[in-house]
Amino acid sequence: MASRQHAGMNFAMTLRTHPWLAAASLLALLLVIVLNGFGLVRPLPGSGSLMRWHDARHDWLLVADDQANQLTVYDATSGRPVRRFGAGDVGDVATLMQRDGRLFVVGDDGKRNELELPQLKTVASSTP
Secondary structure (H helix, E strand, O other): OHHHHHHHHHHHHHHHHOOHHHHHHHHHHHHHHHHHOOOOOOOOOOEEOEEEEEOOOOEEEEEEEOOOOEEEEEEOOOOOEEEEEOHHHHOOOOEEEEEOOEEEEEOOOOOEEEEEOOOOEEEEEEOO
């Protein structure tokens, strides 16, 4: 028990003699958190800017273009564009995410807009 108290006293003495050490430690911790993106909205695994969707009558390739802020749906067999959506149609476009058979268009701010397939209609939106 005496060694534990002694260890605590050494730590307290170190902080008294080097007050900048606590601030530097907190700054290093903050840097690790920021560089790892802790708490930031990021696309989930299984998401991406290119996604294939098909059923009995359709075979589509959906492409999210973050630079142009648009979603383009192509016929996967012929390569011809089927439909193009801008930000006014499906919100901000950064990436695509598919979960439980549902397709979401995810914006840079993390807002998700659900796109109903094969109707290609926005049915719901949510914020992070």
